[in-house]
Each structure stands twice: as structure tokens, then as C-alpha cells.
Amino acid sequence: MTSGLEAALAQASSLSWSQRVHAGRDLASFAAVPEAATALVGLLLDVEDTAVTRRTAEALTSVGTVAAVRLIALAVAEADDHQADWLQTGVHDALVELDGVLDVAAICGQLARDPEEAVRRGAAEIAAWVNGTKG
Template structure:
């Protein structure tokens, strides 16, 4: 299944790439898969691929998925950032409980020791959006 999803990630069909992103999100801890997910998060052909991949990563409810999504904001065009933002709204902000949980992850990521400066910066910006007193 993993190999099939990796192959589908390069399909000319947006729906195949989006399905691959959803399937691969469960294996984001595999370096080869993480690289493919990064590419799908900034899919240059269809933002549905971006949004569905981001939503699947955020549904993991862990630092790795969140880190990949937030890092994708760096260097992304306006349309892509809109869809990444929509994914955050759809998954992380559906309820007060969801927001509280993800705010905890974002707070942790904002001071994370991982060498991903882009994700750390985006986490800080997201915290400022959620809590303007931090600005």
C-alpha cells in the first residue's frame, strides 16, 4: 500500500495525488514519505491536493503533522497558503476543545528544538493570531 501511494503521489490526476497525501500522512515519520508530503503540501497543479494532504496531517494530532503543515507556509503562494489555512480551520478550530488541543501543540512547536525554523516561525504567528496579547 505504501509503494502504491508513493506512485500515486506523482499521478497527473489531482484526486490520485490527494488520496496519496491522505494515505501517506499516516507514515509521515518515514523520511522518504515526509519528503513526498512536503511536495504534496505545495502541489503546483491543484490546491485540493494541498488542502486534503494538510487536513490528513493535522488529523494525526501530533507535532510531526503540524510541523509539516506549518513549514509548508514558507515560500508558498497566496492560493496555497489560503488552502493550508482552510485545513487548519477545518481540523484544528472545529470546537473549543480542538482549538485548545492544537494551541498546546502550536505552543510546543513555537519553542521546539527541531531545526525547522519555518515551522517554528509560523507557529509563533499562529499563536499571535489566537492570542493577540502575545504580539
């Protein structure tokens, strides 16, 4: 692992919400790395602070890879209603900044065929959010 990845992984378990927000941003580009993916899902489902959930979802959406959106889909499938609202807000924040609605929609279409049912369910929810942001 690179030292940047190791540092971000250490921040992901910090007691400080701001350190966890930084970890989410720093780890987003490593979404395909198993250790980072596990930490990112934990940050997306952070029970201590909604800013961590929101900003991690925003960072992963901004990365815009299949691996990144897949992690959001996994979190959406596990999230309670409150967490899901903040996940949606983070996705929306990134889409407004990047005008990346079509790319995320296309990725959700790919994830609709994922072998894991939770990913398919989460991707369908994200696709509904994305379609709601077009208008």
C-alpha cells in the same frame, strides 16, 4: 516500507489530482517517515491543484501529531499567499470536524522551540489561525 506506504508514495507523484489527494490522506499517518514527509510537503505545496493542498493539510491536522503539524508549518513557511490560504482552509476544516484546537495550539507551542527557523515561523502562523478559530 510497507506496501501501503509504497503505494501512497507512488500516488503522490500522479498526474491525477484525485490520486494526489488520496496520497495525502494515506501518507498523513506516516508523517514521521522521511520519505513520506518529503512527499507530504510536496503535496501541501502542490502547484497544480488547490484540492491537494487543502485535503493534505486537513489530513495532517486530523492526525494531530507533532510530526504532522511540523510538516504543515514547513509548508506554511514556503507557501505563497494563495497556497497559505488553502493550507489554512485545510487546517480549519479538520479543526471544525475534530474540535482539536487545543491540541494543535499545544503542538504549535512545542514547535515554537524547533531548531529550524522555518518551522518556528510556520508554527506561529498556524497558531494564529487556530486562535482565530476559537471564537
